[in-house]
Amino acid sequence: MPPFHRLTGWLLDVYPLSAGMALWVLGDDGVRRRLIDPYMPAFYIAGPSGEHARAIRALSDYRIAYRHRIVSRRNLWEADTMPVCEVGIVHPMQFQQAVALAMEAAPRGQFYQADVALPQLYCYDRALFPLCRCEVDVAADARVAAIHACDSPWDVDYPLPPLSIMELAVEGASPNPNHGGIVRILIRFEGTERYLEAEDAVEFLQSFNGLLTRYDPDVVLTDWGDSYLLPRLIRLAQTTRVPLDLNRDTTQPIASRAARSYFSYGRMLAQSGARMLYGRLHLDRRNSFALAETGLAGLFEQARVANVPIQQMARTTTGTGITSMQLERAHRAGILIPYRKQRTEEFKTAFELLEADQGGLTYAPLSGYHEGVGELDFASMYPAIMTRFNVSPETINCPCCGQDPLAQVPEISHHTCRRSQGLVPQTLAPLLHKRARYKQQMASLSPSPVRQIIDQRQMALKWLLVVSFGYLGYKNARFGRIEAHEAVTAYSRDVLLRAKEIAESQGFRFLHAIVDSLWLQKNGVGRDAYDRLAETVTAATGLPIAVEGYYRWIGFLPSRVNSSMPVHNQFVGLFDDGQMKIRGLEVRRSDAPPIVKRFQTDLLNVFALGRTVADLQALVPEVLDLFRQYCEHLYAGRASLEDVVIGKTLTQAPDQYRQTTHTSIAAKELQRRGVPLQPGETMYYVITDSKAPLPDDRVRAVAGSDGTIAYDASAYVKLMRQAALAVLTPLGVTTQQLRMYE
DNA sequence: TTCAACCACTT
DNA sequence: ACCCTTGGTTGAA
Numbered sequence: 001m002p003p004f005h006r007l008t009g010w011l012l013d014v015y016p017l018s019a020g021m022a023l024w025v026l027g028d029d030g031v032r033r034r035l036i037d038p039y040m041p042a043f044y045i046a047g048p049s050g051e052h053a054r055a056i057r058a059l060s061d062y063r064i065a066y067r068h069r070i071v072s073r074r075n076l077w078e079a080d081t082m083p084v085c086e087v088g089i090v091h092p093m094q095f096q097q098a099v100a101l102a103m104e105a106a107p108r109g110q111f112y113q114a115d116v117a118l119p120q121l122y123c124y125d126r127a128l129f130p131l132c133r134c135e136v137d138v139a140a141d142a143r144v145a146a147i148h149a150c151d152s153p154w155d156v157d158y159p160l161p162p163l164s165i166m167e168l169a170v171e172g173a174s175p176n177p178n179h180g181g182i183v184r185i186l187i188r189f190e191g192t193e194r195y196l197e198a199e200d201a202v203e204f205l206q207s208f209n210g211l212l213t214r215y216d217p218d219v220v221l222t223d224w225g226d227s228y229l230l231p232r233l234i235r236l237a238q239t240t241r242v243p244l245d246l247n248r249d250t251t252q253p254i255a256s257r258a259a260r261s262y263f264s265y266g267r268m269l270a271q272s273g274a275r276m277l278y279g280r281l282h283l284d285r286r287n288s289f290a291l292a293e294t295g296l297a298g299l300f301e302q303a304r305v306a307n308v309p310i311q312q313m314a315r316t317t318t319g320t321g322i323t324s325m326q327l328e329r330a331h332r333a334g335i336l337i338p339y340r341k342q343r344t345e346e347f348k349t350a351f352e353l354l355e356a357d358q359g360g361l362t363y364a365p366l367s368g369y370h371e372g373v374g375e376l377d378f379a380s381m382y383p384a385i386m387t388r389f390n391v392s393p394e395t396i397n398c399p400c401c402g403q404d405p406l407a408q409v410p411e412i413s414h415h416t417c418r419r420s421q422g423l424v425p426q427t428l429a430p431l432l433h434k435r436a437r438y439k440q441q442m443a444s445l446s447p448s449p450v451r452q453i454i455d456q457r458q459m460a461l462k463w464l465l466v467v468s469f470g471y472l473g474y475k476n477a478r479f480g481r482i483e484a485h486e487a488v489t490a491y492s493r494d495v496l497l498r499a500k501e502i503a504e505s506q507g508f509r510f511l512h513a514i515v516d517s518l519w520l521q522k523n524g525v526g527r528d529a530y531d532r533l534a535e536t537v538t539a540a541t542g543l544p545i546a547v548e549g550y551y552r553w554i555g556f557l558p559s560r561v562n563s564s565m566p567v568h569n570q571f572v573g574l575f576d577d578g579q580m581k582i583r584g585l586e587v588r589r590s591d592a593p594p595i596v597k598r599f600q601t602d603l604l605n606v607f608a609l610g611r612t613v614a615d616l617q618a619l620v621p622e623v624l625d626l627f628r629q630y631c632e633h634l635y636a637g638r639a640s641l642e643d644v645v646i647g648k649t650l651t652q653a654p655d656q657y658r659q660t661t662h663t664s665i666a667a668k669e670l671q672r673r674g675v676p677l678q679p680g681e682t683m684y685y686v687i688t689d690s691k692a693p694l695p696d697d698r699v700r701a702v703a704g705s706d707g708t709i710a711y712d713a714s715a716y717v718k719l720m721r722q723a724a725l726a727v728l729t730p731l732g733v734t735t736q737q738l739r740m741y742e
Numbered sequence: 743t744t745c746a747a748c749c750a751c752t753t
Numbered sequence: 754a755c756c757c758t759t760g761g762t763t764g765a766a
Contacts, residue, residue, distance in 0.1 A: 293753095462753090463753090466753070559759075559760085567758085567759065567760095568758090569752070569758080569759080570759090583752090583753095584751095584752070584759090588752080589750095589751065589752080590751075590752095591750065591751065648749095648750065648751095649750070649751085651749070651750070652749095657748095657749090658747085658748070658749095659747080659748050659749065659762080659763060659764085660762095660763070660764090661748080661749060661750085661762070661763080662762090663749080663750080664749090722760090722761090743766100744765105744766080745764105745765090745766080746763105746764100746765095746766100747762105747763085747764095747765100748761105748762080748763080748764105749760105749761085749762075749763095750759105750760090750761085750762100751758100751759085751760090751761105752758090752759095
């Protein structure tokens, strides 16, 4: 008998055990196996050699098994290598403790690779990644003798394993079960649905365990699993002493991570406490940005390219993904990964950064509706700039290229390196390339499930690219540097300006531009003229720009404060293929009640019938009639509860509010009922009497109601009026005119 | 009625 | 601690 057998399959899950890393491999034979790879994670100490010695002694004192040796490594900022002490920890579970001990014993040492999550470090070391196809040589005791990936994260056509997915959902009166109301649990598996009745807790758990055993799902996909379902099931299991078989690896407890609130992309977000499984994936659709934005296909794509375990990827910010990619690159190149204690600053949006730093260029658009307009967009402009001009923390103002005129950044006194490619461009280039290939594939496909999966994948990559820019200016990023960030915005201004000049020199009328998009007009030309312009600009700037679309009409909407002032981020336009592009309007805002969004959508659908601005003008009476119908509907009390629910994010703890806003009133109502609330959670409420002298009478939290709330029709009519005016003001419709239809 | 402070959103 | 896009609300002056 050979000492091992060979297994092919997919890598589903990786986590540390005392004996090594546990790997779950979904074999081609359909069997899910737990294997153990003896693996020694290592960290590095630089600094006075006395420090190494003290650290090592501390490990010995605490009986931690380790191997150490002196090796040559370099850090990102220097070309030369230096001697560092590599400390391998024999039992991976002791890694964190070992780092803490060593740091305490060697306060003057510089630590590297000391806080990288072990599953990631393992994958970097073995050149594996989540859901990779892999070939494993397995010894008799399930030990891994050798393992390697058979595919690459950069493949665009990759086979995914046939995952079995069990869905758990809740049904209740409130949009968030944690906010109260009666809740039922629903299980969905392979097209069948069943409710779990909670009359008898023991029977409930036994039948749930029965389903888990019978179906043995790879993925438990839930709504509210992290914050509501799993905690409740776990508590139920504890009180009834019926074991809960959610984990596939029964030697492990269900992992919990505390809830946290954080600021990201300009808004406060709540991350519920996570409940993660071993050997099986728990993914909560209501607690995952990646899953909500890009679906399972996008989540898997991000996990693969970023090399972050799927359950983690589902629950972290996109920034974690781009960080992991950079860490892996650095690790491969023998560059030491600096240690970061705490992350205090969060990412900013590109928008915030450019407003704050006068980064990108924006113009005031020519307000009102225009006909025959083409929009040109630079594709992933900031990442493309970083790649094309080699902008990276270690390449900016490098010692070698200061005199090279081609290395100078426009306007500002920085230069980039012309000799060696930086870490950031190395990371971004394959991402840009892969996304471009997905987009190519999409172009040749008509709408279909396959096309949708590719779309989700390219969107997942887009998010990684978007965030990469913020990362450069992120003060606490391991490899961040503000000069690199300034260089990117300087290049972007230069490039946009050149695009504008080229367009104008070719007879296009410039209407508007923001950062990476231009709106242009030229009489008597069609779409192909814009395509040719795009080619010219691409050739001149070295950055890909393409025609986003050709508008039959587009309206740059005026400020509501001052109708003669345009705002640069509100517009609506109709492409020649009948699609509409809408930015900044209520339909795109999460805080608008559904009935207002539906009204505005209906309104715009009427406008979609118009081909010219004169057509729009002629359609105004029809739109006004629509407005009248919606008002009647509201005043007759016929709008449903779901239609009038407003969801707004709590930006602070309920008792921190100084202002009696609708959000804070609803939050305080729930808090009085004993519902714990944290910043970032969404409050769902209905306006009951917006002008009531007592704040508590003004709104009602949905979760606190029995499903019948009398809404304040006039308050909703007012919101609709605003939604209508946003689009109609440039056509001469006034508030007074609208009031006549209310 | 005016206005400053406050709050929420945006890919 | 600081600076901060737009649009809207709140409550005191």
